[in-house]
Amino acid sequence: MTAPAVLTLDKLSVRLPAGADRSHAVRDASLMIAAGEILCVVGESGSGKSIMANAVMQLLPGGVTLDGGRVLFEGRDLAQASAAEMRKVRGAGIAMVFQEPMTALNPLRTIGDQIGEMFSIHTDLSKRDIRSKVLALLTDVRIPDPARAAGAYPHELSGGQRQRAMIAMALALDPKLLIADEPTTALDVTTQAQILTLIRELQSRRNTAVLFITHDFGVVAEIADRVVVMQHGVIVEQGQADDVLNRPQHAYTRQLIAAVPPLTAPPPRPFGSDTILSIDNVSKTFRTGGFLGRGARVTDAVKNVSLKLPKGATLGIVGESGSGKSTLARCIIRLLDPDAGSILLDGRDWATMPREQVRRETRHMQMVFQDPFASLNPRHKAEELVAQGPIIHGTPRKQAIAEARKLFELVGLDPAAGDRLPHEFSGGQRQRIGLARALALKPDVLIADEAVSALDVSVQAQVLKLLTDLREQLGLSIIFITHDLRVAAQICDLVAVMKDGAVVEHGPAGDVFNAPQHPYTQALLASIPGGDFARCHALT
Structure with a gap:
C-alpha cells in the first residue's frame, strides 16, 4: 500500500528579481514526498534547491516571489495561505533544520528556552511540563547531559550538539514534514554519521516525511529513499536512490557523480627529499x-x-x-x-x-x-x-x-x-x-x-x-x-x-x-x- 503524500509540488515556479543571472530560481518543479520517506534534493550551489524549500515555508528572500504552481501540504495549497495561516503551519506542520545552527540559534538565549518557545507559542503547557518536554527532546536527540545542555548558550555547545539541538527544536511539535537544508555539510565525518543516523531513526520512529537538501552524494547514498536532481532551477532527474546513483539517466547527474572524489589515493607522486x-x-x-x-x-x-x-x-x-x-x-x-x-x-x-x-x-x-x-x-x-x-x-x-x-x-x-x-x-x-x-x-x-x-x-x-x-x-x-x-x-x-x-x-x-x-x-x-x-x- 502506497503511503499518502505529505507534500506535493505541482509545477512550482519562483521568480528572481530583475538583473539576476536567470529569470527563475525554480521553474515548473513537480515532486511528491510521502509519510515515512526521505527524499534527497541534490544539485550544485545555485541550482534552486534551497529556494524551493523556502518557497514551501513561505520564507523567500526579498524580491524573490512565487510565480505559479501549487504547494500542497496534506492536500492544502500553501501557496495561497495567509501569513497568519503559515505561522500555524511552521513548526507544528512543517519544521526546518538549517545548515549553520549558530546563525539560526539566538546567541543570547539558552538552548532550553529556545526549544521551549515552540511549546509556549503553540500549546497551553505549563512551564514545568515544557521543561520536561525539552529534556525529553534533548535526550531523544542523544545530547549528553540534557539538563546541562538546556541551560547552555549556543556557543557553549559543539557544532554537532548545536545541530542536535536544532533537530530537537524542529521535532518539538511532531511535524508531518521535516525540511533539512544541508544540515551536515560543515560537520566532520563521525558527527555527520551520527546526525544522519539520528535523522533516519527519528524519521522511522515518528513516520515523518523528510525533505533533505544536500550536495553530498555520500549522504544521498546513506539515507535517501528517492532522489531529485536539480540544475539551474529545473528538476532534470528523479527516481529511486539506487537507480539515480547507479544508473543515472541525465548527463548532469552523471557529471555530478563523476565529480565525487573516490576514497582511494592515486599512485604515489615523486617529490623532492628536501x-x-x-x-x-x-x-x-x-x-x-x-x-x-x-x-x-x-x-x-x-x-x-x-x-x-x-x-x-x-x-x-x-x-x-x-x-x-x-x-x-x-x-x-x-x-x-x-x-x-x-x-x-x-x-x-x-x-x-x-x-x-x-x-x-x-x-x-x-x-x-x-x-x-x-x-x-x-x-x-x-x-x-x-x-x-x-x-x-x-x-x-x-x-x-x-x-x-x-x-x-x-x-x-x-x-x-x-x-x-x-x-x-x-x-x-x-x-x-x-x-x-x-x-x-x-x-x-x-x-x-x-x-x-x-x-x-x-x-x-x-x-x-x-x-x-x-x-x-x-x-x-x-x-x-x-x-x-x-x-x-x-x-x-x-x-x-x-x-x-x-x-x-x-x-x-x-x-x-x-x-x-x-x-x-x-x-x-x-x-x-x-x-x-x-x-x-x-x-x-
Missing part, C-alpha cells in the same frame, strides 16, 4: 574561565606535534572538529603563538620569531581559509584584495594590480572581474580569489584550512585540480587541512591524522587510506557517509 618545513614538538594550551587564574579550564589543543613537509609535496592533516588541526595551522603561520616547540621554514624558526619579523616574513607562508566571504573585505574590489599584500610589501600599486589580473587568469577567473566586489562572485569563485590573494606574495608554503569543505562536488573538484596544477607550475609546498577524507585522498602525498591534539598516525596517503593502522583512523574511514559509494562510485 624538507622545506619542519614542525618539532609543537604544543598549544588554552585556558578559559576561572578567576585570577584559579579554576580555569585547561585544553591541550596541540600536544607535541612533529611533522615534516618535503619541498613540492602536499601534507594533509585530517581529523574531527576539535582534533587540533586548525589550531596547529594557526600556530604554524603564527596567527597563534605556540607554547613550545619549533617551526623551521628554510632554517628560520617561526615559533620564536619576533612579531615584527613575522610580518616581514609572511610572504614566504600564506593561508587560504574555509570561508572566503568572511576573510574577504566586502567593501574592496577583488583585484584590490589580491594586490593588497604585495603593496604592503613594497610593490608599486600599478604593478601589483597588473600582477593581480594575471593571477586571476592563473586561478581561472576573468581578469575583468577584478572590478567586482566579493558578494558578486559565487562561493567557488570567492575561493579562487582567496587563492589568488595567497599566491600574490609568491609563498614557498601554502596552508589551505578546510578550503573546499563548503563547496559542492563539481566546484570542489575544480578547486582541487587548480591546487594540484598550481603546485606543479609554481613548485608550491602545501599543508592541506580537512575533515573530508575523500578530498584528502585525492590531493595529499602524505597524511597526518590528529585526535585530541596529537598525531596518531602519519605516512604516505596510500598507506593511511588503504591500510590504516590506528583504530581512530579506521573509525574515521568507517564513518564516511555512503562508504561503499565513496570507495567505488559507479562513474569515475
Whole structure:
C-alpha cells in the first residue's frame, strides 16, 4: 500500500528579481514526498534547491516571489495561505533544520528556552511540563547531559550538539514534514554519521516525511529513499536512490557523480627529499574561565606535534572538529603563538620569531581559509584584495594590480572581474580569489584550512585540480587541512591524522587510506557517509 503524500509540488515556479543571472530560481518543479520517506534534493550551489524549500515555508528572500504552481501540504495549497495561516503551519506542520545552527540559534538565549518557545507559542503547557518536554527532546536527540545542555548558550555547545539541538527544536511539535537544508555539510565525518543516523531513526520512529537538501552524494547514498536532481532551477532527474546513483539517466547527474572524489589515493607522486618545513614538538594550551587564574579550564589543543613537509609535496592533516588541526595551522603561520616547540621554514624558526619579523616574513607562508566571504573585505574590489599584500610589501600599486589580473587568469577567473566586489562572485569563485590573494606574495608554503569543505562536488573538484596544477607550475609546498577524507585522498602525498591534539598516525596517503593502522583512523574511514559509494562510485 502506497503511503499518502505529505507534500506535493505541482509545477512550482519562483521568480528572481530583475538583473539576476536567470529569470527563475525554480521553474515548473513537480515532486511528491510521502509519510515515512526521505527524499534527497541534490544539485550544485545555485541550482534552486534551497529556494524551493523556502518557497514551501513561505520564507523567500526579498524580491524573490512565487510565480505559479501549487504547494500542497496534506492536500492544502500553501501557496495561497495567509501569513497568519503559515505561522500555524511552521513548526507544528512543517519544521526546518538549517545548515549553520549558530546563525539560526539566538546567541543570547539558552538552548532550553529556545526549544521551549515552540511549546509556549503553540500549546497551553505549563512551564514545568515544557521543561520536561525539552529534556525529553534533548535526550531523544542523544545530547549528553540534557539538563546541562538546556541551560547552555549556543556557543557553549559543539557544532554537532548545536545541530542536535536544532533537530530537537524542529521535532518539538511532531511535524508531518521535516525540511533539512544541508544540515551536515560543515560537520566532520563521525558527527555527520551520527546526525544522519539520528535523522533516519527519528524519521522511522515518528513516520515523518523528510525533505533533505544536500550536495553530498555520500549522504544521498546513506539515507535517501528517492532522489531529485536539480540544475539551474529545473528538476532534470528523479527516481529511486539506487537507480539515480547507479544508473543515472541525465548527463548532469552523471557529471555530478563523476565529480565525487573516490576514497582511494592515486599512485604515489615523486617529490623532492628536501624538507622545506619542519614542525618539532609543537604544543598549544588554552585556558578559559576561572578567576585570577584559579579554576580555569585547561585544553591541550596541540600536544607535541612533529611533522615534516618535503619541498613540492602536499601534507594533509585530517581529523574531527576539535582534533587540533586548525589550531596547529594557526600556530604554524603564527596567527597563534605556540607554547613550545619549533617551526623551521628554510632554517628560520617561526615559533620564536619576533612579531615584527613575522610580518616581514609572511610572504614566504600564506593561508587560504574555509570561508572566503568572511576573510574577504566586502567593501574592496577583488583585484584590490589580491594586490593588497604585495603593496604592503613594497610593490608599486600599478604593478601589483597588473600582477593581480594575471593571477586571476592563473586561478581561472576573468581578469575583468577584478572590478567586482566579493558578494558578486559565487562561493567557488570567492575561493579562487582567496587563492589568488595567497599566491600574490609568491609563498614557498601554502596552508589551505578546510578550503573546499563548503563547496559542492563539481566546484570542489575544480578547486582541487587548480591546487594540484598550481603546485606543479609554481613548485608550491602545501599543508592541506580537512575533515573530508575523500578530498584528502585525492590531493595529499602524505597524511597526518590528529585526535585530541596529537598525531596518531602519519605516512604516505596510500598507506593511511588503504591500510590504516590506528583504530581512530579506521573509525574515521568507517564513518564516511555512503562508504561503499565513496570507495567505488559507479562513474569515475
